[in-house]
Amino acid sequence: MSIAIWPPVSPEERRVKVAEALQREVDWITRETIDACRELKHGLDDCYALLAPIDPGSTLVMSTPRNERVKGTITRVGSRIVKGSLNLQFRTLPPQSIALSPSSHIHIHALDALHTNLTQAIDLLALDLARETPHDAPSLASTLTLISDSLAESIALLKGPPLNEPDPSWQTSSCPPHHFTPPLPPTISVHFALQESSIVLSLRALEPVDAPVHFGTKLGLAIGTVRRLEHDESDVVFRYRPSEVYVREKVRIESADPSLISLHSKLGYLSHMLSQMRSNLAVVMSAAGLDE
Numbered sequence: 240m241s242i243a244i245w246p247p248v249s250p251e252e253r254r255v256k257v258a259e260a261l262q263r264e265v266d267w268i269t270r271e272t273i274d275a276c277r278e279l280k281h282g283l284d285d286c287y288a289l290l291a292p293i294d295p296g297s298t299l300v301m302s303t304p305r306n307e308r309v310k311g312t313i314t315r316v317g318s319r320i321v322k323g324s325l326n327l328q329f330r331t332l333p334p335q336s337i338a339l340s341p342s343s344h345i346h347i348h349a350l351d352a353l354h355t356n357l358t359q360a361i362d363l364l365a366l367d368l369a370r371e372t373p374h375d376a377p378s379l380a381s382t383l384t385l386i387s388d389s390l391a392e393s394i395a396l397l398k399g400p401p402l403n404e405p406d407p408s409w410q411t412s413s414c415p416p417h418h419f420t421p422p423l424p425p426t427i428s429v430h431f432a433l434q435e436s437s438i439v440l441s442l443r444a445l446e447p448v449d450a451p452v453h454f455g456t457k458l459g460l461a462i463g464t465v466r467r468l469e470h471d472e473s474d475v476v477f478r479y480r481p482s483e484v485y486v487r488e489k490v491r492i493e494s495a496d497p498s499l500i501s502l503h504s505k506l507g508y509l510s511h512m513l514s515q516m517r518s519n520l521a522v523v524m525s526a527a528g529l530d531e
Contacts, residue, residue: 261526261527261528262527264523264526264527265376265523265524265527265529266373268376268519268520268523268524269373269374269376269379269520270372270374271519272379272383272516272519272520273367273368273374273379275512275516276364276367276368276383276516277368278512279364279386279509279512279513279516280361280364280365280368282505282508282509282512283357283360283361283364283509284361285505286357286502286505286506286509287357287358287361289498289499289501289502289505290317290318290350290353290354290357290498290502291317292316292317292318292319293316293317294316295314295316296314296315296316296317296321297314297315297316297496297497297498298312298313298314298322299312299313299314299315299438299494299495299496300312300494301313301323301325301438301440301492301494302492303490303492307326307328308327308328308329308330308490309325309326309327309328309440309442309490309492310325310326310328311323311324311325311326312324313339313438313440313494315347315438315496317350317354318346318347318350318351318353318354319344319345319346319347320339320344320345320347320431321339321344322339322341323338323339323345324336324337324338324339325337325338325442327427327442329442329444329488329490330488331444331446331487331488332426332427332444332488337419337420337421337423337429338419338420339418339419339420340417340418340419340420343415343417343418343419344418345414345418345431347431347432347433347438348412349396349397349399349432349433350396350433352392352396353393353396353397356389356390356392356393356396357389357393359389360385360386360389360390363382363385363386364382364386366382367379367382376520376523376524376529377524377529377530379520380517380520380521380524383513383516383517383520384517386513387510387513387514387517390506390509390510390513391510393506394503394506394507394510396433397433397435397436397499397502397503397506398434398435398436398503399432399433399434399435399439400434402434406432408430408432409428409430409441409443410477410478410479412430413428413429413430413479414429414430414431425445425480425482426444426445426446427442427443427444427445428441428442428443428445428479429441429442430442430443433499434493435493436495436496436499436500436502436503437493437494437495437496437499438493438494438496438499439491439492439493439494440491440492440494441489441490441491441492442489442490442491442492443472443486443488443489443490444486444487444488444489445479445484445485445486445487446484446485446487447482447483447484447485448476448482448483448484448485449483472486472489473486
């Protein structure tokens with residue numbers, strides 16, 4: 240069985256008709272993708288608003304469960320901690336209270352990077368949407384690839400580093416002592432990070448490697464009347480400003496941030512939506528012999 244075309248057309252004319260049909264398909268999918276880009280931009284604008292530095296921000300409780308080693312609150316506005324007070328009851332240090340200085344703000348580096356990613360993605364979309372029609376499919380595909388990479392990195396920033404791997408960032412990115420009132424002593428490290436859309440506060444009681452050990456402490460450790468505080472950084476030498484220190488005590492507190500949880504959810508949805516847009520565009524471009 241054969242299929243014949245009537246009236247008959249020459250091979251050259253058929254190639255022209257096929258090319259025209261494929262171009263119409265490309266034009267159509269490009270228009271559909273641009274329409275979807277408008278929805279994508281609205282979604283990214285909503286994400287940007289969740290991270291915007293708008294008062295009063297998010298006030299989060301920073302307290303250890305089941306004990307009072309740490310009690311306090313912090314306030315996040317945008318990518319910065321602008322207010323905070325903590326009462327510390329460490330076993331290896333005297334009790335003390337610290338508060339964030341009103342003139343000093345603490346930047347959470349992951350949120351700064353996330354803000355940059357969202358800004359770049361929105362700017363790229365705005366440029367594409369502002370272009371005159373018809374839009375160029377390969378150029379549009381390249382833009383969507385860049386935005387996809389930006390969203391993937393943003394989601395990874397909110398997720399944070401793997402919990403089963405050590406995070407050495409506290410050695411170089413702990414809060415400067417003068418950001419607090421009274422200023423932090425050299426025996427305390429305060430570090431903020433992101434993990435699973437939560438603000439993570441890590442506090443460490445430090446001791447110089449060359450600090451003398453009291454004879455009573457040595458004897459107590461030997462006979463068991465003094466217990467060593469065990470944690471994952473025990474007996475490891477760290478370099479910190481610029482001394483070598485031991486971490487004698489470590490407290491880690493996670494506080495879920497509702498705005499960041501919502502942001503993570505929205506970014507996940509937009510990433511899935513963008514993946515579908517790119518897939519549809521790639522199929523039609525491939526049929527038309529166009530490279531991304």
